[in-house]
């Protein structure tokens with residue numbers, strides 16, 4: 473089976489190309505899908521407004537849908553403008569037997585009013601649309617549409633929008649994408665200059681993304697474009713948060729790319745294909761290291777529960793266990809420093825070379841400190857410190873083998889991805905360990921060292937470098953980066969969980 477999903481838009485036509493099925497087909501293509509379109513309405517429309525609407529008979533809408541389904545597997549459906557009750561019922565009836573496991577994902581954009589302010593639906597369609605909402609997987613109303621569906625006033629602040637979205641989610645048992653586009657000019661609070669979107673379920677916000685508000689009047693068709701991007705990216709990646717991450721990044725850039733177009737004198741279209749024309753790949757959440765971090769959310773929670781981390785935090789850790797950890801950390805850092813030197817060797821710029829080389833050197837300084845601390849620990853217990861290195865544990869060896877293989881055969885991007893968890897996880901855990909410190913804590917000196925502005929800054933720089941490399945990587949290298957990152961994260965966990973012999 474092809475990896476390119478077949479995505480069907482059931483929507484109206486905008487002959488000026490910015491909204492409706494024209495926007496949908498461009499979005500689907502830009503997001504890596506094969507686009508199909510069944511027309512529910514023809515509008516006479518341009519960037520300034522709608523001057524006419526012509527509706528095909530409802531049974532001809534059904535005929536188009538049947539023709540597609542008789543021949544083509546449909547992986548996802550996006551529903552846009554449905555101008556009257558007959559059309560809504562025809563689409564609902566066609567969809568009903570196709571819902572459920574193995575059926576296409578359904579995104580409903582309950583279009584009622586165009587960006588220009590022109591109504592696109594009859595007044596009596598609202599009740600029928602409410603019914604269809606409860607039969608979709610995801611519904612993407614703008615703030616006025618959300619209010620109409622709930623029979624209330626439009627939200628003017630983001631918290632109010634989220635509250636309304638949750639209410640709709642509960643009423644219709646559907647996932648709601650709350651969109652901040654219409655907050656412009658209302659909300660001068662936390663969202664000023666920003667354009668937030670959030671997936672909201674029955675229990676509240678599932679994922680909230682806050683992106684820059686692009687300073688443009690070319691917002692015609694953003695709702696159409698976003699909903700068809702969501703259908704396509706869900707079909708590609710299999711979950712809604714991942715789809716939203718990729719769709720939001722793509723749409724924000726498409727809004728910026730609108731500046732390259734010269735279409736009409738009103739609200740112009742977005743630059744759907746600008747990113748493809750610039751030679752960038754189709755949207756891919758794996759290009760965002762924050763997505764990598766979210767993927768290891770469970771693992772991060774488990775690290776906090778590892779016996780060693782808990783006992784170190786609450787001060788019940790036995791000295792011998794602590795000494796074992798210091799010994800293994802010392803061995804780890806010696807080799808980790810070599811892997812960082814490999815990153816320095818591969819770095820294309822002076823800045824990055826210097827960053828990795830400094831980090832490698834810093835590791836050795838810390839290793840020296842650890843060595844001395846280990847001797848002091850042994851002396852404190854009245855033992856003669858053993859000179860030379862302790863034997864390397866299986867866990868330490870496994871982590872180092874992974875890093876060394878990345879350094880031996882991985883690209884610069886893969887090496888950066890492999891070393892990143894040691895910064896990021898350590899800094900993250902360190903913040904909580906440092907917070908657990910108190911003057912009479914048996915490991916007070918240590919916990920104090922876990923968090924430092926210098927290490928925070930180095931972590932941010934490692935994240936920024938890896939982020940740039942992930943964006944530039946082709947899909948194959950990106951996959952290798954993510955694999956290396958995930959493996960290092962698992963190895964971090966095993967390293968903390970190891971027991972002394």
Ligand SMILES: Nc1ncnc2c1ncn2[C@@H]1O[C@H](COP(=O)(O)OP(=O)(O)OP(=O)(O)O)[C@@H](O)[C@H]1O
Pocket residue numbers: 585586587613614615651652653654667668669684685686687688691692693694695696698720723724727
């Ligand atoms: N100026 C902007 N900058 C960045 N993102 C924007 C901007 N305007 C809208 N968006 C984004 O576009 C998407 C559509 O949002 P909006 O709330 O405008 O929906 P809509 O009203 O259905 O769209 P349309 O404007 O096409 O009618 C959302 O992801 C929103 O965050």
Ligand SMILES: Cc1ncc(COP(=O)(O)O)c(N)n1
Pocket residue numbers: 483484485486491492493515517552553583585586587588592691692693694695696697
């Ligand atoms: C055929 C058609 N469908 C939908 C919209 C809504 O467009 P927008 O995304 O601007 O709200 C539109 N203007 N025309």
